[in-house]
Amino acid sequence: MFDEMMETLNRERLRNLQLSRLRNLIDRLLVSPNDRPRLRSLGLTSGEDVDLNTLKRLPFTTKDDVVDRYQVAETLVDEIVEWHGSSGTGGRETLIPYTRRDIKTWGALCARLLVSAGISEKSIVANAYGYGLFTGGLGYHYGLGCVGASVVPLGLGPMARLVRLMRDMQIDTLACTPTYASRILEYLKVTGMDPRESMNLCVGVFGAETFSEEMRGALETGLGLCAFDLYGLSEVTGPGVAGECRERAGLHVNEDHFLLEVIDPTTGKECADGVTGEVVLTTLSKEAKPVLRYRTGDLASVSHHLCPCRRTFARISRIQGRLDDMVIINGVNIFPRDIEEVVFASPHLSGEFIVVLSEHGSRAVVACESAGMDREARYEVEAALAARLGIAVRAATIPQGSLERGDMKRGRRVITAGTPEASSLLNQLEL
Amino acid sequence: MFDEMMETLNRERLRNLQLSRLRNLIDRLLVSPNDRPRLRSLGLTSGEDVDLNTLKRLPFTTKDDVVDRYQVAETLVDEIVEWHGSSGTGGRETLIPYTRRDIKTWGALCARLLVSAGISEKSIVANAYGYGLFTGGLGYHYGLGCVGASVVPLGLGPMARLVRLMRDMQIDTLACTPTYASRILEYLKVTGMDPRESMNLCVGVFGAETFSEEMRGALETGLGLCAFDLYGLSEVTGPGVAGECRERAGLHVNEDHFLLEVIDPTTGKECADGVTGEVVLTTLSKEAKPVLRYRTGDLASVSHHLCPCRRTFARISRIQGRLDDMVIINGVNIFPRDIEEVVFASPHLSGEFIVVLSEHGSRAVVACESAGMDREARYEVEAALAARLGIAVRAATIPQGSLERGDMKRGRRVITAGTPEASSLLNQLEL
Incomplete structure (x- = not known):
C-alpha cells in the first residue's frame, strides 16, 4: 500500500477525521462570497453547526454551480499554482484551480490507486492520457511521480510511436482511457502485431470513462495485461477519487479526502448498500x-463490506452509466454500456457502435x-441484445472504420x- | 533572482564548484560500460586526473553518441522516474532519462530563467509548449511550479481556446515556441482581435527554436508583450540551459550545472569572447x-563581461543558426535566420517563407x-536580402497560407x- 496507515484506518477514526475536515470545509465555504449566502440561509454560522448526519440537509452542488468558471475565493487567488478542466461538451470547459497543497494531495491520492493496481517504483509506464488542461495526463503523471515509477509521458502522440516504444522499452504498464486502449488494440490487429509475443505489458490502468466487463475482457486478452478501473472527475480534483485493488470487486473511494454518498437521483434520499443510485x-x-455534495451524474452502488485487501475504505461498484447518457427505448431505461457489453462479446464486431433512436424513442437500431x-x-x-436489455432492438452493420474515433474519450453513442x-x-x- | 547565491557566485568559487562536479562526472562515466573504454584509453582512472584545462583534451560527444537510445548506466535503471526526448527528424526520437534529482534540478534551473524574465508567483501563465515526450511542455511546467506561478497547461490545444482563455483569465505570460507565437499572431489578425485592447499579456518566454530580432519585434508589437529568448536542448536536459535577463543582452548560461565552451567547428579549438563558434x-x-562536451550544433559567441543585472554567469549571444541549417548559396554561408530577419521586417509579408535552392547551390529563390x-x-x-546576405537572391510570393504550419516547431525552411x-x-x- 502507498499509505497503509490511512488506507486501513478503522471506521470510527475515519469518521472523526471526516467530521473534522467537513467542519473545516464549511468554515472555508462560509468566508467564500459564492457559498456564504446559501449556507447562512440554512442557519449555519460555523463548521461546528454540522455533523456527518446533518450533512444530508445541506444543498447539493451541480455542474452548473461549478461552471461559473473563473471564480475562486479571493483569499486564494495568489495561492493557485495550476488550472485544469474538462474539455466540456458545450464548447466551454469547466476550469478547476489547484493550490500547491491540492497538487500534492492529488498526486498522493492517485499514487494510492496506482499502487493498489500493482504499480511500483520498478514499473515502466506509458502514460497515454492526454497531457494539458485535461486532468488525465498530469493527474496520472503526478501519481506515478509519487510512486517513483518510470514514466514515458507519451500523451496522445502518434500510435506507431507508442507501440514501438512499448515494444522497444519493454514498457510493462499502460495508462490511458479505455477508448484509447481500444484504438491501440485495433492498431495492433491492423498491423498484425501480437503484444503477448513482442511486448511485456502486465497492467493497464483505465479511467476517465466507464467501460463494460466485456470491454475489459477484450482489452486484457488483446493486450495481454490485467486491467484496472480508476475513477475520478475534474470537478472533484480529477483521477484519484477511487480505484480497484487486486480483488477487482469494486473501487475503493479515498474516503479520507472525499465524502461519499449514493442517492436516489429523484428523491435525493440515501441508497442502501447494493442499491444503484447517483454518486455524490x-x-x-x-x-x-x-465542492459540497457534488452530484456527479454517475450511477453506482456502495459496499461497506470489508475487502480482503485490508483497505477499509468503502467501495463503489463500477459505474453503471451516466444519468445523462441514459436513453429510453420504448419506455425502458437503457445505458450505452449495456449495449457495449453485447457488442464487445461478439467476435464478429470491432466493438465500435452507435445507437440510432427513432424520433419518439419507440425503436432503436444498434449500428455495429x-x-x-x-x-x-x-x-x-439481436438475440443477445434482447436478452440483455429486455426489449427487441434491431441490429445492423456498417463497414469497419465508419465511426469517427476520438483521441481522448468516446464520442456520443446515441443519435436520433x-x-x-x-x-x-x-x-x-447493411440492414 | 530565484537563487541569488548561485546566480551571483564569484568566478573563482564557480570554477571550484565546476571542477568538483566535473571530477564527479568523470568518476561516474568511468563506471559506465559505454564511456569507460573511451576514457580509459586516454589514461583516465579517476576524476582527479582532470581539471578545467585538461577538459579540452577529452573527446566530444555528438548526437550520434546520444542516440543509442535506451542505454543508461545499469546502476541507475531503478532510479529513472521519467523519459523525455526530441521528436527526432529521422523518424526515431532521442530518449533521455531523468532521475528524481534530475527532475528537481531541471525545474529549479528553468525557474531561474523564468524569474530572470520577470515571472513571479503572481504571474498567470499560458503554457502552450507541447506537453508529453517533448521537453518543452513539462520542462516549463516544472519551472513554473518552482516559481509558484499559476499555470494554465494548454499544450498545443485548439487556438480558439487558447485565445479565449488568455482574454477571459487575463493571462499575463505566454510560454511557447516562437513558431507557435507567430501562429497565435496570425490567428489574431485573421479574427480581427487586438490583444493590446482585450488581453493583459506582459511577458513571452520563447524557446526551443532560434528566432531573429525582427521576429521578436513583430511578436512584441503584435501581442503587446516583452519577449525573452530561452535556450536548451533535449540532449542537455531540455529548457533551462540559458536565458535572457531583463537586459536582453545575451543569455546567461546556468554555469554551475552546464560547463560552456564555444569552439571553432572545424578545428575544435576554443573561440575567444565575441567570436561565433559552436556551443559545446x-x-x-x-x-x-x-553528456561530456556535447556538440550542440548551435552557433553563438560567448561574453564574460559582467552583466548589469549582477548575475555572474557568462552569457552566450542569441543563437545565430545551426551548423546543419547552414546553406551555401553561390559559395556564401547563409542561415535561414538571416532571411527571416528580412522577411519579418516587411509589412507586406506574413513572415512564412521557404528557400528553394538550385541543385548545385548556385541560385536561390526565397518564396514568401x-x-x-x-x-x-x-x-x-530583394534589395534588402542582397544587403543582408551580400549576394543577389530572387524573391517570389506565394498566397498566404500556402506553407504548412507545424504545431510545435518550424519545419524545414530550405528545399532543393x-x-x-x-x-x-x-x-x-508568382515570379
Whole structure:
C-alpha cells in the first residue's frame, strides 16, 4: 500500500477525521462570497453547526454551480499554482484551480490507486492520457511521480510511436482511457502485431470513462495485461477519487479526502448498500474550489463490506452509466454500456457502435462496425441484445472504420433519427 | 533572482564548484560500460586526473553518441522516474532519462530563467509548449511550479481556446515556441482581435527554436508583450540551459550545472569572447545520461563581461543558426535566420517563407507568403536580402497560407530544386 496507515484506518477514526475536515470545509465555504449566502440561509454560522448526519440537509452542488468558471475565493487567488478542466461538451470547459497543497494531495491520492493496481517504483509506464488542461495526463503523471515509477509521458502522440516504444522499452504498464486502449488494440490487429509475443505489458490502468466487463475482457486478452478501473472527475480534483485493488470487486473511494454518498437521483434520499443510485461527493481537503455534495451524474452502488485487501475504505461498484447518457427505448431505461457489453462479446464486431433512436424513442437500431458479418451472426447479436436489455432492438452493420474515433474519450453513442448525422449513417447500414 | 547565491557566485568559487562536479562526472562515466573504454584509453582512472584545462583534451560527444537510445548506466535503471526526448527528424526520437534529482534540478534551473524574465508567483501563465515526450511542455511546467506561478497547461490545444482563455483569465505570460507565437499572431489578425485592447499579456518566454530580432519585434508589437529568448536542448536536459535577463543582452548560461565552451567547428579549438563558434556543453550534475562536451550544433559567441543585472554567469549571444541549417548559396554561408530577419521586417509579408535552392547551390529563390504584394515591394525585399546576405537572391510570393504550419516547431525552411516538394511549390510562385 502507498499509505497503509490511512488506507486501513478503522471506521470510527475515519469518521472523526471526516467530521473534522467537513467542519473545516464549511468554515472555508462560509468566508467564500459564492457559498456564504446559501449556507447562512440554512442557519449555519460555523463548521461546528454540522455533523456527518446533518450533512444530508445541506444543498447539493451541480455542474452548473461549478461552471461559473473563473471564480475562486479571493483569499486564494495568489495561492493557485495550476488550472485544469474538462474539455466540456458545450464548447466551454469547466476550469478547476489547484493550490500547491491540492497538487500534492492529488498526486498522493492517485499514487494510492496506482499502487493498489500493482504499480511500483520498478514499473515502466506509458502514460497515454492526454497531457494539458485535461486532468488525465498530469493527474496520472503526478501519481506515478509519487510512486517513483518510470514514466514515458507519451500523451496522445502518434500510435506507431507508442507501440514501438512499448515494444522497444519493454514498457510493462499502460495508462490511458479505455477508448484509447481500444484504438491501440485495433492498431495492433491492423498491423498484425501480437503484444503477448513482442511486448511485456502486465497492467493497464483505465479511467476517465466507464467501460463494460466485456470491454475489459477484450482489452486484457488483446493486450495481454490485467486491467484496472480508476475513477475520478475534474470537478472533484480529477483521477484519484477511487480505484480497484487486486480483488477487482469494486473501487475503493479515498474516503479520507472525499465524502461519499449514493442517492436516489429523484428523491435525493440515501441508497442502501447494493442499491444503484447517483454518486455524490464532497471534497474534504481541496483548498481551491472545493465542492459540497457534488452530484456527479454517475450511477453506482456502495459496499461497506470489508475487502480482503485490508483497505477499509468503502467501495463503489463500477459505474453503471451516466444519468445523462441514459436513453429510453420504448419506455425502458437503457445505458450505452449495456449495449457495449453485447457488442464487445461478439467476435464478429470491432466493438465500435452507435445507437440510432427513432424520433419518439419507440425503436432503436444498434449500428455495429463489422469487417463483414453474415445475417445469422446479426441475428445472434439481436438475440443477445434482447436478452440483455429486455426489449427487441434491431441490429445492423456498417463497414469497419465508419465511426469517427476520438483521441481522448468516446464520442456520443446515441443519435436520433431525422438528424443529418443519423441520415448519413442510415445510408450506410447493411440492414 | 530565484537563487541569488548561485546566480551571483564569484568566478573563482564557480570554477571550484565546476571542477568538483566535473571530477564527479568523470568518476561516474568511468563506471559506465559505454564511456569507460573511451576514457580509459586516454589514461583516465579517476576524476582527479582532470581539471578545467585538461577538459579540452577529452573527446566530444555528438548526437550520434546520444542516440543509442535506451542505454543508461545499469546502476541507475531503478532510479529513472521519467523519459523525455526530441521528436527526432529521422523518424526515431532521442530518449533521455531523468532521475528524481534530475527532475528537481531541471525545474529549479528553468525557474531561474523564468524569474530572470520577470515571472513571479503572481504571474498567470499560458503554457502552450507541447506537453508529453517533448521537453518543452513539462520542462516549463516544472519551472513554473518552482516559481509558484499559476499555470494554465494548454499544450498545443485548439487556438480558439487558447485565445479565449488568455482574454477571459487575463493571462499575463505566454510560454511557447516562437513558431507557435507567430501562429497565435496570425490567428489574431485573421479574427480581427487586438490583444493590446482585450488581453493583459506582459511577458513571452520563447524557446526551443532560434528566432531573429525582427521576429521578436513583430511578436512584441503584435501581442503587446516583452519577449525573452530561452535556450536548451533535449540532449542537455531540455529548457533551462540559458536565458535572457531583463537586459536582453545575451543569455546567461546556468554555469554551475552546464560547463560552456564555444569552439571553432572545424578545428575544435576554443573561440575567444565575441567570436561565433559552436556551443559545446557538459552536464555537470545530470545523473541519468550525462553528456561530456556535447556538440550542440548551435552557433553563438560567448561574453564574460559582467552583466548589469549582477548575475555572474557568462552569457552566450542569441543563437545565430545551426551548423546543419547552414546553406551555401553561390559559395556564401547563409542561415535561414538571416532571411527571416528580412522577411519579418516587411509589412507586406506574413513572415512564412521557404528557400528553394538550385541543385548545385548556385541560385536561390526565397518564396514568401503574401496576401498580395506588388512587384515593387518584391524588389524591396530583394534589395534588402542582397544587403543582408551580400549576394543577389530572387524573391517570389506565394498566397498566404500556402506553407504548412507545424504545431510545435518550424519545419524545414530550405528545399532543393528538382525534388517533388520543390516542383509543387515552384508551380505556385508568382515570379
